Amino acid sequence: MGPQVIGLEITELRLGLPGGGDSGERRVKKRVISEGGQEVDVVVGWPPVGLYRKNVVAKLYVKVSMDGVPILRKVDISCFKGYSELGMGLEKLFDCYGIGQAMEEDNGSCEYTTIYEDKDGDWMLVGDVPWLMFVETCKRLRIKRR
Amino acid sequence: MTYSFPEEVLEHVFSFLTSQNDRNAASLVCRTWYEMERWCRKRIFVGNCYAVNPRVLIRRFPEVKAVELKGKPHFADFNLVPEGWGGFVYPWIVEFARVYPWLEEIRLKRMVVTDECLEIVSKAFRNFKVLILSSCEGFSTDGLAAVAANCRNLRVLDLRECEVEELSGHWLSHFPDSFTSLESLNIACLSLEVSFSALERLVSRSPNLKTLRLNRTVPLEKISKLLQRAPQLADFGTGAYSAEIRPDVYSSLQEAFSGCKKLKSLSGFWDVVPAYLPAVFSVCSQLTYLNLSYATTQSPDLIKVISQCHNLQRLVVLDYIEDMGLDTVAVTCKDLRELVVFPSDPFVADANVLLTEEGLVSVSQGCSKLQSVLYFCRQMSNSALISISKNRPNLTCFRLCILEPRAPDYLTFEPLDVGFGSIVENCKELTRLSMSGLLTDRVFEYIGKHAKKLDMLSVAFAGDSDLGLHHVLSGCESLRKLEIRDCPFGDKALLANASKLLTMRSLWMSSCFVSFGACKLLGQKMPGLNVEVIDERENLNLLPENAPVEKVYIYRTVSGQRLDMPDFVRIMGKDKNGVYNLSLCDKGL
Numbered sequence: 001m002g003p004q005v006i007g008l009e010i011t012e013l014r015l016g017l018p019g020g021g022d023s024g025e026r027r028v029k030k031r032v033i034s035e036g037g038q039e040v041d042v043v044v045g046w047p048p049v050g051l052y053r054k055n056v057v058a059k060l061y062v063k064v065s066m067d068g069v070p071i072l073r074k075v076d077i078s079c080f081k082g083y084s085e086l087g088m089g090l091e092k093l094f095d096c097y098g099i100g101q102a103m104e105e106d107n108g109s110c111e112y113t114t115i116y117e118d119k120d121g122d123w124m125l126v127g128d129v130p131w132l133m134f135v136e137t138c139k140r141l142r143i144k145r146r
Numbered sequence: 147m148t149y150s151f152p153e154e155v156l157e158h159v160f161s162f163l164t165s166q167n168d169r170n171a172a173s174l175v176c177r178t179w180y181e182m183e184r185w186c187r188k189r190i191f192v193g194n195c196y197a198v199n200p201r202v203l204i205r206r207f208p209e210v211k212a213v214e215l216k217g218k219p220h221f222a223d224f225n226l227v228p229e230g231w232g233g234f235v236y237p238w239i240v241e242f243a244r245v246y247p248w249l250e251e252i253r254l255k256r257m258v259v260t261d262e263c264l265e266i267v268s269k270a271f272r273n274f275k276v277l278i279l280s281s282c283e284g285f286s287t288d289g290l291a292a293v294a295a296n297c298r299n300l301r302v303l304d305l306r307e308c309e310v311e312e313l314s315g316h317w318l319s320h321f322p323d324s325f326t327s328l329e330s331l332n333i334a335c336l337s338l339e340v341s342f343s344a345l346e347r348l349v350s351r352s353p354n355l356k357t358l359r360l361n362r363t364v365p366l367e368k369i370s371k372l373l374q375r376a377p378q379l380a381d382f383g384t385g386a387y388s389a390e391i392r393p394d395v396y397s398s399l400q401e402a403f404s405g406c407k408k409l410k411s412l413s414g415f416w417d418v419v420p421a422y423l424p425a426v427f428s429v430c431s432q433l434t435y436l437n438l439s440y441a442t443t444q445s446p447d448l449i450k451v452i453s454q455c456h457n458l459q460r461l462v463v464l465d466y467i468e469d470m471g472l473d474t475v476a477v478t479c480k481d482l483r484e485l486v487v488f489p490s491d492p493f494v495a496d497a498n499v500l501l502t503e504e505g506l507v508s509v510s511q512g513c514s515k516l517q518s519v520l521y522f523c524r525q526m527s528n529s530a531l532i533s534i535s536k537n538r539p540n541l542t543c544f545r546l547c548i549l550e551p552r553a554p555d556y557l558t559f560e561p562l563d564v565g566f567g568s569i570v571e572n573c574k575e576l577t578r579l580s581m582s583g584l585l586t587d588r589v590f591e592y593i594g595k596h597a598k599k600l601d602m603l604s605v606a607f608a609g610d611s612d613l614g615l616h617h618v619l620s621g622c623e624s625l626r627k628l629e630i631r632d633c634p635f636g637d638k639a640l641l642a643n644a645s646k647l648l649t650m651r652s653l654w655m656s657s658c659f660v661s662f663g664a665c666k667l668l669g670q671k672m673p674g675l676n677v678e679v680i681d682e683r684e685n686l687n688l689l690p691e692n693a694p695v696e697k698v699y700i701y702r703t704v705s706g707q708r709l710d711m712p713d714f715v716r717i718m719g720k721d722k723n724g725v726y727n728l729s730l731c732d733k734g735l
Contacts, residue, residue, distance in 0.1 A: 044226070045225045048224045051307075051309075053488055079494075
C-alpha cells in the first residue's frame with residue numbers, strides 16, 4: 001500500500017456561511033515543557049513573538065525551604081495558575097506527597113503546612129488570598145512541619 | 147534632432163534622487179538616462195536577495211558605496227523557515243570585495259553571515275564605515291574581532307537581535323587604540339561579558355559616539371562611568387538594570403543620566419529593580435524613544451516613568467503596562483507615533499495582566515499622531531476596532547495579535563470581520579496590516595475593496611475558502627508582501643491571480659492547501675517567478691500531485707534558479723538549468 005494520503009479537499013470557490021473553518025486539524029502543535037515543568041501545547045511559531053521575546057517571560061523566583069531539608073530550592077511561582085498547581089509543583093520539587101492537599105483542605109490531616117512571607121515581612125498561611133494577589137506579594141515560601 | 151543634457155548636469159540632477167524607486171523610474175526614460183543613472187547610483191537596496199544575483203547587480207551598478215540586502219522571509223522570525231533554507235551573503239560579499247573596493251556600508255537583514263564574510267569585509271574595503279546586521283546568524287565573536295581589528299574607519303557596528311556564536315568577550319578589545327571614529331555601537335543581543343575596561347577606553351576615545359546599546363552583562367553600577375565619559379550620547383541602552391539598593395550607586399547613576407543633555411532614546415532595562423527607575427527621571431522629558439520591553443516590572447513603576455515622557459514618539463513596552471498604564475500614555479504622550487506592546491507570558495492562555503482592548507482604544511483616542519501599532523492582547527471586539535479606526539484614520543501600520551488563534555469578538559462571539567473591515571475602510575493610508583482572531587472570507591472582501599495602499603499583509607488562521615485569497619490578490623493594488631499561515635487557501639485563487647505575483651516581492655503560504663501540482667504549474671507558466679516548495683517530509687516524490695505542500699514561498703526574480711538550495715527546498719516547474727534570460731535583467735530592479 002502506498003504512503004498515507006493526506007486528507008484534504010481541493011477547495012472550491014464557495015460562498016459558504018461565515019465563521020468556522022476546518023483547518024484546525026492541520027495546525028502543527030508541539031508539546032513543550034514550560035518553566036513550571038508542565039507540558040503545554042504550543043502551535044509552532046505562534047504567537048508571533050521573535051526568539052528574543054520568548055525569553056522575556058515573567059519570572060518570580062522565590063526561595064522555598066522545607067523543614068528537615070537543609071538545601072533550599074527556588075521556584076518560579078508565576079508559572080503556576082493556582083494553588084493546586086503550586087501544591088503539585090512543590091510536591092515534585094521535594095518529592096513529598098501531601099503538600100498540595102494540605103493547602104486545599106487545611107484540616108490537620110497533613111503533616112505539613114505551607115506558609116509564605118509577604119511584602120511586609122509577615123508569615124501568612126498560603127491559600128487565603130486570591131492567587132494573583134499571592135503571586136505579587138509572596139517573597140518566600142516555607143513548608144513547615146506541624 | 148538630437149540633444150541631451152551634458153552628463154555633468156544629468157549627474158547633478160540625479161544626485162537629488164535619493165529614493166531607489168525614483169531612480170528606477172528615471173532609468174527607464176531613455177538609454178542615456180539609464181546609462182547615466184547607473185554610473186552614479188551609490189546606494190542599492192535588494193529586498194529579496196534571490197530576486198537578483200550579485201553579477202547582475204555589479205554589471206549594472208559599478209560605483210556602489212552602500213548596499214542593503216534582505217534574505218529570509220519575515221516568518222523566519224517565528225521559526226517557520228527551516229534551518230539551512232538560505233539567505234547566504236557570502237557570494238555577495240565575494241563579488242563586492244572584487245568590484246567595490248570603496249564600499250562603505252553594508253546592511254543585512256535575516257541573512258546568514260559567516261566569520262569568513264566578516265573577515266573579507268574587514269579587509270577588502272578600505273573606507274568601510276557602517277555594518278548593520280539585523281536578525282542575522284552564522285557568525286561568531288571571531289568575526290566581530292576581525293571587524294574590530296581591521297576596519298580603521300568604522301563608524302557603526304549595530305547587531306540587532308542576531309544569533310552570535312559567542313566564543314569570548316575579548317573581541318571588543320581588538321579595536322586598536324588608534325581607533326576613534328566610532329559613532330554607534332549596539333551589542334545588546336550578546337550574552338557574554340565584554341571587558342569593561344576595554345569598553346570604557348573605547349567610549350573614552352570616541353568623541354563622536356552617539357549610540358551605545360550595552361548588553362545585559364554590563365552591571366548597573368558601572369553605567370555611570372560610561373555615561374560620564376560619553377555625555378553627548380543620544381541613544382543609550384542599559385545592561386541589566388538591577389543592583390543592591392545603595393544610595394551611592396543610585397546618586398551617581400542619577401547624576402550621570404542628568405548629565406546627558408542630548409539623550410533621546412533609552413532602552414535595555416533587563417531585570418529591573420524598580421527602586422532604580424527614578425534615576426532616569428531627569429531625562430524622561432527629552433525622550434522620543436523608550437523601550438521598556440525587557441523590563442519585567444509592574445504597571446505602577448512603569449507609569450512613574452512614562453508619566454514624565456511628554457515628548458515620547460515611540461514606546462515599546464510589555465503588557466505589564468496594563469490598561470491603566472496605557473491610559474497614562476494617552477494622557478501624557480501627546481506626540482506618540484508608534485506603540486508596541488509585547489506579551490509577557492505569551493504561552494499561557496489565562497491573562498496574567500489587566501491588559502485588554504481598552505488600553506489600545508484609550509491610546510487611539512488620546513494620541514492624535516499615532517500611526518503605527520503592534521499590540522498583543524487576549525481579547526478584542528469589533529466595537530473596539532471600529533472605535534480605533536474612527537479615532538485614528540491616520541494609521542499607517544496596524545498589527546494586532548490576539549494570542550488565541552481564531553478568537554472571536556469576546557462580547558458578541560462574532561468574527562472580527564467588521565472590526566478589521568472598519569480599519570481598512572477608515573485608515574486610507576494603511577500600508578501594513580497584521581490580523582488575528584476569528585475571521586471569515588468577509589474580512590478579505592473588505593480588504594480587497596478598501597485597502598488600496600496596503601503594502602504588506604500578514605494573515606493567520608483566517609478565512610473559509612479560496613475566495614478570501616482571491617479578494618486580496620485581485621483587489622489590493624499596492625500589495626507587495628503577503629504572508630499567510632494556516633488558512634484554507636488553495637490552488638484556485640493562486641493560479642487565477644498568477645500575474646499579480648509578478649507585481650509583488652513575495653508570497654508566503656504555509657500550512658494551507660496549495661498542492662504540488664499547482665506549484666509546478668505556476669512555476670512552469672511563470673518564468674519570472676521562483677516557486678519554492680519548502681517541505682521537510684521524506685517521501686515527497688511519492689505524494690500525489692494534489693497533496694498540499696507544507697510551505698510555499700513565491701517571489702519574482704530575474705536571476706532564475708537558486709544554486710544554494712538545501713534538499714528540502716525545490717524550485718518547481720523549472721528545468722535543470724533554470725537560469726533566466728539575462729537580457730531581461732536590464733529592466734529596472
